[in-house]
Amino acid sequence: MLTVKIRFISLSLALTLPLVFSAAKAAENGGILDRQDTRSTQRSVLQENGVNNLTSTQQPRISRRQASSIASDSYEGRVLSIRMDNNNWRVRMDREGTVFNVFVNASSGRVSSSAD
Numbered sequence: 001m002l003t004v005k006i007r008f009i010s011l012s013l014a015l016t017l018p019l020v021f022s023a024a025k026a027a028e029n030g031g032i033l034d035r036q037d038t039r040s041t042q043r044s045v046l047q048e049n050g051v052n053n054l055t056s057t058q059q060p061r062i063s064r065r066q067a068s069s070i071a072s073d074s075y076e077g078r079v080l081s082i083r084m085d086n087n088n089w090r091v092r093m094d095r096e097g098t099v100f101n102v103f104v105n106a107s108s109g110r111v112s113s114s115a116d
Contacts, residue, residue, distance in 0.1 A: 061109075062089065062106045062109050064082050066109070067082055067091055070109055070111060071091035071093060075093060075100075075102055077094055078094045088103045088105055089103070089104040089105075089106055100114050
């Protein structure tokens, strides 16, 4: 419980200290507060503290273009569309009038298909 309180206090300080320094800077500039500067300062503090690391884990390592290429190399047909489903790229393909899905894992690039 004490650890949680300490972490909460340190996070609170990490969030408020940039605002204090920005307010001091605004006082020096005649009362003009640069919101963009404040946001970028807060963002960097949060990233240093590991608070905003969710975006790095959610971004796929395999891009949309790479998924299309992987699906085309693995299965014969024309790519119709690509969209993200959970952690998989869903590539809809057409082969001689038959539409099927190819799933490319966004992390590993592993391929599976509904046509198998």
